[in-house]
Amino acid sequence: MAGHRLVLLGFGNVGREFARLFLEQRRTLRREHGLDGEVVAIATARHGTVEDSGGIDLRKALRLAGGGKSLERCGEPIRAPLLEYIATAKADLVIELTPLRIAFKQPALDHIVAALRSGKHVITANKGPVVYHYRQLRDLARKMHVGFRYEGTVMDGAPVFNLLQETLRGAHVLSFEGILNSTSNLVLSEMEAGRSYEAGVAAARKLGLLEADPAMDVEGWDATVKACLLANVLMGGRLRPEDVPRQGISGLDGGKVRYVRAAGRRVRQVAKGWREARTVKASVSLEELTPDHPLFSIEGTSNALLVRTDMIKELLISERNPGLRQTAYAVYSDLIAIHQGRLNP
């Protein structure tokens, strides 16, 4: 039975939920997939960076992290700079779950490159490095014969890349429209129901949905990064989020949202990708959807993506009320895929 040695970069909402899922499913992974593994290192920004070559006690790590304590009591502190550690670690798979940054240069990119260059598989739910460097990372992973998977970057555990890159081989994406930011959709739904913008944002925070920097969600950055990521990965685009028209929900008037609803329409933030001649374009805008629009019924934290391809005319992928478990599942399903030798979606 193959024993994977995992390094977790980031032990926040997603990293911890993955640890819970991994603990819960250990026996099932062995029985159904012949997959055995240990988390041998965990890195954080302010809560310690530790390793245990025999496997970190994840229950203890979760207890410490849950109490806001340093992880240093559940392993040997790693003193080497993180990039050096990643390159030399006795591990075969790195899971990158540090916060989203909208920048060409970013620590998460360096983490992933260090892992791939040293022959380690990489799984990430972090959109930042993928949106700016998809081709480079994909090509590096191929050259090193290791896995690079990123299902959790868009729509959590709902199959987007697995479906469009792996299952629907031979189909080409012509365009897409999606409701891709749970926080914005939740806040808009709360405003439709009569609550304030602030109450909606507080509800998103309570669910662990808000990015470390809330502007990522409410200023429309998260949806814009996802639109660019889909356009770059699925349509061969070369877009950067900062160059794409973007409209967030911050400062939106609740009265306007309720007025539109009373008139039978809905304000929704729609992320789009399309082709104009040979150029791939993307945008994120607030739109008034009519009841005949396929995205009209998407409420609360639900997400949906309408994809038009040259083979299957219109395909609607929708995910009802996802939570952290669904994001953790994306990482978990990527782990199984890599274990099975499906290195790239």
Ligand SMILES: NC(=O)c1ccc[n+]([C@@H]2O[C@H](COP(=O)([O-])OP(=O)(O)OC[C@H]3O[C@@H](n4cnc5c(N)ncnc54)[C@H](OP(=O)(O)O)[C@@H]3O)[C@@H](O)[C@H]2O)c1
């Ligand atoms: N939350 C979601 O629902 C969701 C859904 C899909 C995708 N994602 C993506 O998943 C990633 C993680 O999200 P999250 O909600 O888990 O974030 P989070 O709760 O803010 O956790 C981030 C973790 O990364 C650590 N960290 C920050 N900078 C680091 C660095 N330079 N080196 C090592 N560790 C570092 C933090 O350390 P400290 O604990 O010391 O601060 C923390 O443990 C993000 O890229 C996000 O966009 C999140």
